[in-house]
Amino acid sequence: MSKPGTPMTPHDYLRAQTRWHPLEYAFWLATLLPFLLFPNYLSLASQIAITALFALSLDLILGYAGIVSLGHAAFFGIGAYTAGIISKYGIGDPLLGLVIAAALTGIVGFATSFIIARFKHLALIMITLGLGFLVHELANSAHWLTGGADGLQGIRIGKLLGMFEFDLWGHTAYVYSLVVLFIMFLAVRRLTNSPFGLALRGIRENSVRMPAIGAPSAAHIRKVYTMSAAIAGIAGALLAQTTSTVSLGVLDFQRSADVLVMLVLGGAGMLYGGLIGAIIFMVARDQFSGINPQYWYFWIGLLLVLVVMLLPNGILGGLSHLYRMIRGRRS
């Protein structure tokens, strides 16, 4: 955000945005802490990294392009099933699995993006919800391919780079998930700080006016939706590979709702929102679900109500508001 009164060319604005903030270095350095501090929780840490990547993919369409999706788990699930199924038939190399999963979910995302780009408001919510349930039902009934409600059997994931096996302690899993998350984060960061990213934000604010200044809304939405689907697919494939299990749970409505909650909790439309939200959500669930798993959703619900009522931009939005308030008072 440039200060009022100081003219800035779009070029300078974008360049200023791409610069790394010291807090960002601190954040990524902190992601290495689990190795030192919580070596027993590396599996959880890798789950968090995967969920954060999933939240990042939703942020791309929801936070930047303003597409409310209640069925994003469809892509996560397709990615997970793709990685699982190809490993069953001999393609066990994790990286190759990621590429294939990303390509397939990208294709599915591209195909559905033509539907997505046509709708708004309730119809859009319903279409995404319907697509999510449709994929869930498909996976449930295609028992011969997915194993249905029993889960996918016979997943055999090979060694990472032919050297590192996925161990019980989650060392490989966490390094792998974290590196993939970081690379995808860099890509998304670059994307959102490009003219394309600015155009997306314009579409979010007013999709009717953007075509008038030369940014075709529908085409942009199709592009970003395809990318988001591919990233969600990568996250799903990561989960399948690091846990060696794929069940119908990867396609549940609950998963779509959870990731939405995380993103909003952290702050949508800010790159780190989904990441922070995923960390808080997953750690809290790990800590509280042992006490009373049945009532976990009561607190999630309450949290959602409070965030909507009190913190419209999530935790990160609240913090940056606070920061700006303090700085404004000082000057």
Added chain:
Amino acid sequence: MFGPIIGVLFDGFAYGMLLFLLSVGLSVTLGMMNFVNLAHCAFAMLGGYVTVTLVNRFGWPFLATLPMAFLAAALVSVVFERLLYRKLYRASDLDQVLLTIGLAFMSIATAAYIFGTVHQAAPTPSFLRGSVQYFGINFGVYRLFLVAVGLAVTLVLVLTLEYTRFGQQVRAAVDNQRMARGLGINVDATFAATFALGSGLAGLGGALAIEIVGLDPSFALIYLVYVLIVVSVGGLGSILGSFIAAVLIGISDIAGKYYVPEVGAFLIYLVMILLLMWRPAGLFGKR
């Protein structure tokens, strides 16, 4: 050979009536305020639990609990409307979705806390059980009762909307909220009344649904999907649209489960997506 077909059509119609009761309120309030209320089925669930409690704990007759289910859902909903919903009428879809899905989550956990996650049942009086035979086809008495209630509610709603002052205000507010305000209609009060009425009907639907589909805390999410399908297919703010969509969805769901059980609920989602692609505003929607 037509026996089973008519039986399936009848069961589907009765199921459709249930869906209509559950969804008509959401359709009208959505059409009026464009407020995406994903907690609608939580109010229906509340009605269901009121009936279960009154019948099983206090020994009320089933029929006498139905008005209470209506009233309880209507009262609670209007409290939420005044306290929370009102503040988000001009907010984005996302905020509305988040707030109301948060409320739905809370309602599910609360119901699980009070009543447990087991399936609840409320015994119906003996004259609503069993079935009668016409032309060699069995009709469930309870389903006939459902159809009668559904048609009666439709009739009352249509007459209210067409011939009363309140109905005119509602129609004006659905057609053009700003213009209605400009003409001196108190849209907020009208909306609150409509919201209470719609949630009350959902509560009634929830109470009537116990006999057909049972009641457990997941009701608020499972039937939400059906209700949203009915609303989006029927078109916002259209009672006729909701009625036809509810019957269509009810019949295709029952027929799908009867003739092609392996496809499951797949058919309904496909029908919805195709219908919305054909008419994004729903069958009878104006916007």
